[in-house]
Amino acid sequence: MKFVDEFRDPALAKQLLTRIAQRMASPVLQARAPIRIMEVCGGHTHSIFRYGLEALLPQTLELIHGPGCPVCVLPxxxxxxxxxxxxxxxxxxxxxxxxxxxxxxxxxxxxxxxxxxxxxxxxxxxxxxxxxxxxxxxxxxxxxxxxxxxxxxxxxxxxxxxxxxxxxxxxxxxxxxxVPTLKALLDDEDVCVDAFIGPGHVSMVIGLEPYGFIAEQYRKPFIISGFEPLDILQSILMLLDQLVEGRAEVGNQYSRVVHExxxxxxxxxxxxxxxxxxxxxxxxxxxxxxxxxxxxxxxxxxxxxxxFALRSTRVDDPAECRCGEVLKGQLQPQQCPLFGSGCTPAQPMGALMVSSEGACAACFQYQRNDSQ
Incomplete structure (x- = not known):
């Protein structure tokens, strides 16, 4: 693929979606459904909402929007x-x-x-x-x-x-x-994740080796992905292949940019x-x-x-702000009671509504709450 249009080709997307549906129909994955895949990077979250990928995927496959936006986790x-x-x-x-x-x-x-x-x-x-x-x-x-x-x-x-x-x-x-953040999520009993779409830009700097523990110790497939819609769909398919075959490996879909x-x-x-x-x-x-x-x-x-002799004093988010639960995949953005009313990109209460890569901002821009 040399040009951006090839990464957004509808015919190729349809082929990948067909193969994803076939994988999800396998007895192995049906027995485990729903399959929950976390995209770590905010850039992936933005692309998923921008291109409406969640609506194209089988209902038994759920995407979780993880803590990969640095502005979104700024206390x-x-x-x-x-x-x-x-x-x-x-x-x-x-x-x-x-x-x-x-x-x-x-x-x-x-x-x-x-x-x-x-x-x-x-x-x-x-x-x-x-x-x-x-x-x-x-x-x-x-x-x-x-x-x-x-x-x-x-x-x-x-x-x-x-x-x-x-x-x-x-x-x-x-x-x-x-990497420590991913380990903390994996150790959190409230976080249920079957596989990870790994960050492309971070991996361009750190390579593949730091993620090895995810596959070796936690037995979770991990695929580093590019940011175009076909990149993400191919990465999902690669993850499902591993789950069907009982493998847990670190793979690199984004090899045109990320080196080992x-x-x-x-x-x-x-x-x-x-x-x-x-x-x-x-x-x-x-x-x-x-x-x-x-x-x-x-x-x-x-x-x-x-x-400046800084001495930070912890400041909690308002109780009604549910950013932490969204980051862990316990809530979808539109399930937060503030979404689209008390919290909007123009007047954000939570940090996930600030950056274009935040899950709430991306959902607000491209999807919005069905009730609105």
Whole structure:
């Protein structure tokens, strides 16, 4: 396949759907139905809703929208930390666009900017570094968040800041890692998953090997997938093949982009700059051991947590907000009582409604509640 239209070919999609239906009709899977497959990445969630894939699949096959959107698992207290830093008169606070609308306990970064705080949206951490070089009398803070996909760019920017002696640049690090999160989900008795559609962009960096424990220890099939509709359908078929045959392996449907060893240079940059935290908070999921990273001691001078002496205080979501249950597959987005009324993309109460890759935002945009 060379062109994007081939990844969206209706005839090929129909062939894959026929084969998926045949697999689901097998006695092995009928006895286990419903089959629950979790897509880990928010990009997959967006594509599934955009192309209406759930409506095309057999009713006995259920897709669970997992915690693969970093904005969606950003705790309120970390937004409050951002707001506290941005309120300092000598600070220019920079971050990615999606983070601007995540609710803290009182307001969002977007609202703080409207109130006069110097908060700027950037497209990369290098943009923030350039702002620091242009404003040497002010402290410039970059709010780094995301999985292993965005971590290398942040690491390389930190290295450049040190190399170019930009001493007014700081990193507020909320980068998180996917593998400990998957283990936490597998260890959670409330989460029922038969197989996983693995993240394509993260895997482009870390490769295949880190996922081996999912197949070996937990006996769950795991297929790294691309993001086009045919990618996702083929990945589902590959997972069902394993389930029918009683296999549990890590496979790579996205071989045109993801290589077995991942990106070695990116891994080296990340290992040079970051180390694992003991515990990190996830919105809707609680604390997960060694699931986040922080700057190593040699880069302490750039650490915004130390510079601003942050002491986060946990802030729970409103009781009526059901993001945690959606992330674990216990609820579909439209089953949340706030969906589409008290919580919309224009006025999100929960983080899953903020990013276009959040399950609730994608469902709102492409599907909406049947009752509406």
């Amino acid at each position: 309120r207290e970390h937004v409050d930390d951002c707001l506290a830093i941005a309120a300092q008169p000598d600070v220019i606070f920079t971050t990615f666009g999606d983070a601007m609308r995540v609710p803290g306990s009182r307001q969002t970064l977007q609202q703080a900017r409207a109130g006069g705080a110097d908060i700027r949206m950037v497209y990369s951490p290098l943009d923030a570094l350039q702002i620091a070089r242009e404003n040497p009398q002010r402290r410039v803070v970059f709010f780094g968040l995301g999985f292993e996909t965005t971590m290398p760019a942040t690491a390389l920017t930190v290295q450049q800041a040190v190399g170019k002696q930009v001493d007014n640049f700081f990193l507020l690090c909320h980068h998180i890692t996917i 060893q991942g990106n070695i240079q990116a891994q080296q940059a990340v290992a040079e700059v970051f180390e694992l935290r003991e515990r990190s908070a996830w919105r809707g999921l609680g604390e997960i051991d060694q699931s986040g990273v922080r700057l190593r001691t040699r880069y302490a001078a750039l650490d915004a947590e130390r510079e």
